[in-house]
Amino acid sequence: MSLQTPYLLFLGDAPDMLAAKVALGVKQWRPENCVGQYRMPGCNADCGLPDMGIEEAVAKGAKTLVVGVANRGGVISDPWIDVLKAAIESGLDLAAGLHNRLADVPVLAETARAMGHALHDVRVPDRLYPIASGAKRTGKRLLAVGTDCSCGKMYATLALDAEMRARGRASAFRATGQTGILITGEGVPLDAVVADFMAGAVEVLSPDAPPDHWDFIEGQGSLFHPSFAGVTMALIHGAQPDAMVICHEPTRTHMRGLPHYPIPSLEETMAACLSAAKLTNPAARFVGACVNTAALDADAAAACLADIEARLGLPAVDPVRTGVGRIVDVLE
Amino acid sequence: MSLQTPYLLFLGDAPDMLAAKVALGVKQWRPENCVGQYRMPGCNADCGLPDMGIEEAVAKGAKTLVVGVANRGGVISDPWIDVLKAAIESGLDLAAGLHNRLADVPVLAETARAMGHALHDVRVPDRLYPIASGAKRTGKRLLAVGTDCSCGKMYATLALDAEMRARGRASAFRATGQTGILITGEGVPLDAVVADFMAGAVEVLSPDAPPDHWDFIEGQGSLFHPSFAGVTMALIHGAQPDAMVICHEPTRTHMRGLPHYPIPSLEETMAACLSAAKLTNPAARFVGACVNTAALDADAAAACLADIEARLGLPAVDPVRTGVGRIVDVLE
Numbered sequence: 049m050s051l052q053t054p055y056l057l058f059l060g061d062a063p064d065m066l067a068a069k070v071a072l073g074v075k076q077w078r079p080e081n082c083v084g085q086y087r088m089p090g091c092n093a094d095c096g097l098p099d100m101g102i103e104e105a106v107a108k109g110a111k112t113l114v115v116g117v118a119n120r121g122g123v124i125s126d127p128w129i130d131v132l133k134a135a136i137e138s139g140l141d142l143a144a145g146l147h148n149r150l151a152d153v154p155v156l157a158e159t160a161r162a163m164g165h166a167l168h169d170v171r172v173p174d175r176l177y178p179i180a181s182g183a184k185r186t187g188k189r190l191l192a193v194g195t196d197c198s199c200g201k202m203y204a205t206l207a208l209d210a211e212m213r214a215r216g217r218a219s220a221f222r223a224t225g226q227t228g229i230l231i232t233g234e235g236v237p238l239d240a241v242v243a244d245f246m247a248g249a250v251e252v253l254s255p256d257a258p259p260d261h262w263d264f265i266e267g268q269g270s271l272f273h274p275s276f277a278g279v280t281m282a283l284i285h286g287a288q289p290d291a292m293v294i295c296h297e298p299t300r301t302h303m304r305g306l307p308h309y310p311i312p313s314l315e316e317t318m319a320a321c322l323s324a325a326k327l328t329n330p331a332a333r334f335v336g337a338c339v340n341t342a343a344l345d346a347d348a349a350a351a352c353l354a355d356i357e358a359r360l361g362l363p364a365v366d367p368v369r370t371g372v373g374r375i376v377d378v379l380e
Numbered sequence: 381m382s383l384q385t386p387y388l389l390f391l392g393d394a395p396d397m398l399a400a401k402v403a404l405g406v407k408q409w410r411p412e413n414c415v416g417q418y419r420m421p422g423c424n425a426d427c428g429l430p431d432m433g434i435e436e437a438v439a440k441g442a443k444t445l446v447v448g449v450a451n452r453g454g455v456i457s458d459p460w461i462d463v464l465k466a467a468i469e470s471g472l473d474l475a476a477g478l479h480n481r482l483a484d485v486p487v488l489a490e491t492a493r494a495m496g497h498a499l500h501d502v503r504v505p506d507r508l509y510p511i512a513s514g515a516k517r518t519g520k521r522l523l524a525v526g527t528d529c530s531c532g533k534m535y536a537t538l539a540l541d542a543e544m545r546a547r548g549r550a551s552a553f554r555a556t557g558q559t560g561i562l563i564t565g566e567g568v569p570l571d572a573v574v575a576d577f578m579a580g581a582v583e584v585l586s587p588d589a590p591p592d593h594w595d596f597i598e599g600q601g602s603l604f605h606p607s608f609a610g611v612t613m614a615l616i617h618g619a620q621p622d623a624m625v626i627c628h629e630p631t632r633t634h635m636r637g638l639p640h641y642p643i644p645s646l647e648e649t650m651a652a653c654l655s656a657a658k659l660t661n662p663a664a665r666f667v668g669a670c671v672n673t674a675a676l677d678a679d680a681a682a683a684c685l686a687d688i689e690a691r692l693g694l695p696a697v698d699p700v701r702t703g704v705g706r707i708v709d710v711l712e
Contacts, residue, residue, distance in 0.1 A: 179607050179608075180606055180607040181606075181607070181638070182606035182607065182638050182640070182641055183640070238575060239574075239575050239576040240574055240575065240576065241574070241575050242571075242572055242573070242574060242575070243570060243571050243572065243573050243574070243575055243578050243610065243611045243614070244571040244572065244607075244608065244611065246575050246610045246611075247606060247607055247608075247609075247610060248607070271613075272659060274512055274514035274579060274617045274618075274659055274660050275511050275512040275513070275514065275576075275579055275580070275617075276576065276579075277579075277613050277614065277617055277656075277659075278575065278578045278579060278610040278611060278612075278613040278614025278615075278617070279575045279576065279578075279610060279614075280610075280613075281603075281609050281610040281612075281613040282575070282609065282610025282611075283610075285606045285607075285609055285610070286606075306513070306514050308514070308515070309514055309659075320655070323652070324609075327604060327606055327609075327641075328606050
């Protein structure tokens with residue numbers, strides 16, 4: 049999966065900022081990939097990029113229109129389709145991580161075929177992957193794991209990569225989910241890969257690299273989430289992590305979507321992840337905790353981080369509140 | 381995935397018995413599903429079923445021709461295609477677990493469409509599965525797990541199911557691979573399911589059942605196989621096993637296909653499987669070991685089983701040599 053940059057970010061008629069969180073993520077982490085934003089009447093989101101039409105974006109070098117907004121009710125509306133069709137006709141590829149595929153909208157599929165442009169539905173793998181070999185690869189890798197799904201793993205690895213690059217080190221973020229793929233323009237939509245090839249897809253995602261190069265691999269799921277733990281296991285084995293960070297949301301009481309499954313402790317999650325990781329990299333170790341304290345006030349957040357740090361004997365940070373510098377210090 | 385029975389078993393031009401092992405498995409475990417075998421000139425395999433042509437098989441009630449032979453070099457040869465086409469024209473569905481799909485042979489696809497018959501490529505899921513809920517289901521379940529791939533998990537669970545039914549108990553074998561699906565006519569080709577839906581597919585495979593009913597669920601892979609452990613993890617979580625048997629091939633020194641990965645011990649494999657299983661069924665426990673001693677002589681096999689039994693404190697059997705009665709005793 050590989051998208052052409054730079055992007056025109058399509059915010060559509062997003063009712064609020066939350067609906068445009070994909071666009072906001074792209075702008076936050078890869079502003080250099082964005083020439084501007086396209087907003088329709090009624091749009092209440094704003095990425096802080098110049099508003100522009102399609103022709104202006106093309107003139108400024110845009111190669112791909114990225115749908116950075118969720119479609120309500122799973123419907124790609126007619127007003128959206130008009131804009132997306134015009135974008136293809138003006139020379140842009142389209143990319144989206146919507147639940148329904150761009151390629152399943154006949155007029156978009158026909159226009160893209162006629163114009164020779166690509167429709168990237170980043171929830172769907174665009175190629176076949178090999179079965180994992182388990183062979184050790186060169187370079188260094190960090191994988192984010194978590195007590196649950198959706199607790200900040202993508203944000204943590206994007207922040208670690210940004211901090212590492214700010215220090216002048218060689219590093220890359222490796223996306224395993226659709227938002228991460230749209231942000232960086234490449235990656236593997238791991239949860240949509242066929243079972244036998246999951247670990248192999250991760251091996252392809254993070255290939256051999258120079259000895260001092262770090263790949264920061266986006267985590268998925270949790271070994272303690274009964275719906276998705278198999279994906280997490282394959283990701284751990286394929287990633288061969290030298291280092292892991294444990295991601296956690298301290299106010300959550302049950303696994304996402306499953307009220308009858310409590311959140312596991314940090315310690316038992318780490319023990320299970322470490323045991324799995326040592327199969328393909330016996331040197332695997334934890335280097336820190338990334339805690340999403342957004343639901344806590346400043347004092348409670350500080351106390352939470354101090355408590356976790358004392359319990360684990362590792363730096364505990366909130367990537368948003370404190371940054372991840374102290375974890376990168378450990379890697380250096 | 382659900383096939384119509386009974387079958388005509390197609391042995392084609394199998395050069396030896398090994399090439400026809402799928403047909404032999406169907407005959408061994410579900411003779412009541414077989415009306416006869418179809419052999420072409422040069423066939424050196426024999427299931428011990430009456431040889432018959434297609435018209436005779438149809439007259440005897442056959443509903444599906446099952447390709448029970450491996451195709452050499454991944455090619456479905458022209459002589460095969462002639463027979464398969466004639467079978468469809470005579471009123472049979474086709475089923476196969478070949479690497480290349482029946483549906484990708486144009487003349488078979490066209491004939492099946494024209495005649496209104498089904499082509500079952502059992503390596504490929506024929507429907508969408510839900511995301512796993514993790515909700516506890518009624519009935520009892522046993523799952524086979526292993527130190528490695530291909531160490532006798534299908535055979536063990538087929539034998540356990542047969543023994544249980546021979547004792548007049550309610551039980552079913554639940555297939556998770558193509559050979560098992562062809563044997564019983566239904567199941568889930570788990571290694572071909574999309575990652576997010578693996579555990580959900582297993583929940584569908586083994587639904588709610590009466591309290592004293594046992595499902596014997598075919599195992600896949602190993603938590604210690606770096607290529608496939610994610611599939612195994614999802615299978616353990618989706619199966620919610622009350623009981624597990626550990627399957628093992630005692631002369632193997634490395635993981636199948638991966639010379640640089642040694643075989644884990646029985647004890648560490650069981651500990652990892654039990655830890656995973658307790659997430660969705662806290663009452664999970666091991667009830668025995670099924671050891672494939674085919675590579676040992678009788679004395680060595682007996683010593684091997686005695687050693688494992690002493691180490692684990694559980695019945696250790698070879699399903700082929702000793703039967704699985706002592707494990708079923710534990711379940712009763």
